[in-house]
Amino acid sequence: MVAKKGRGLLMVYVDVPEPLEEEFNRWYNEEHIAERLSIPGVLSAARYVAMRGGPKYLACYELTEPEAYFSDTWQHYLNHPTEWSQRMAPTVIGRNFVRNLYRLIYPEDVSDEVAQADMSPALLVGRMSVPAELEDEFNRAYNTERLPLYRSIPGYTRARRFTAVMGEPKYTTVHEFRAPEVADSPEWEAVRKARTPVWSEKISAQMAFAPGSPGVYTRMY
DSSP states (O other), X not given: OOOSOOSEEEEEEEEOOXXXXXXXXXXXXXXXXXXXXXXXXXXXXXXEEEEESSOSEEEEEEESSGGGGGSHHHHHHHHSOOHHHHHHOHHHHOXXXXXXXXXXXXXXXXXXHHXXXXXXXXXXXXXXXOOGGGHHHHHHHIIIIIHHHXXXXXXXXXXXXXXXXXXXXXXXXXXXXSSGGGGGSHHHHHHHHOOOHHIIIIIGGGOEEOTTOSEEEEEOO
C-alpha cells in the first residue's frame, strides 16, 4: 500500500487579509494542493484553520523525507509559479508567514499504522525551543515523561515530534485529535498540568514558544 505519512513534514502558516481570503482559499484548494501532491515524495496534504492560536491558516504536507522539498520538481514549481500563484501565494499576500521543514525524531520509526493514517481531523501544534545545553534532557523527558500521559485522553490519536531542517524554532510537536474539542477537555487540562520529575523541575520554565503557539487547528480541506 502507498504510504500516507513518512519522515518529513512541511508546515506552512499564514494570516491573510480578510478581503482576499475567499480567493486565497479557492487558489489553495483548486490549484495549489493538487500541484504539490503531484511532486514525487509528497504523500498527503491537508489544510487547517486555527480555533486557537495562530497564524490562522496551516497547510501540512506529509513527505517521504524532508529532502523531497529540495527536489528539482519542487524547486521548479517554486521558481515558475502559475499566474494564479503569482497573485495569491502566501508569500505574496500573507502576513506572519512561516514555512518550516521538519524531520521526524519521535517516534524513531514510522509504523505501518502511522504510515497508513489519514490526515487528522484536528491538530494541536506546539513550536518551541530550549537552551542548547538542555536539549538532550528536553527530548528524553518529552518522550518518556510527557507523551505517554496523553495517550489516555479520550479523542487523542497520537503525537509526533520533529526537528527543523529549515525554519525556526527548532522543535515542533504535532498532536493529532479526532476533534478540536479534545484540547478543551478536562482530561487534556489534567495532563497539561501534571507534574513529572525532569520536565516540571528543569525543562518547562526554559521552553520558548513561537508566537501563536501552541495552536489548535481543525481541518478545512
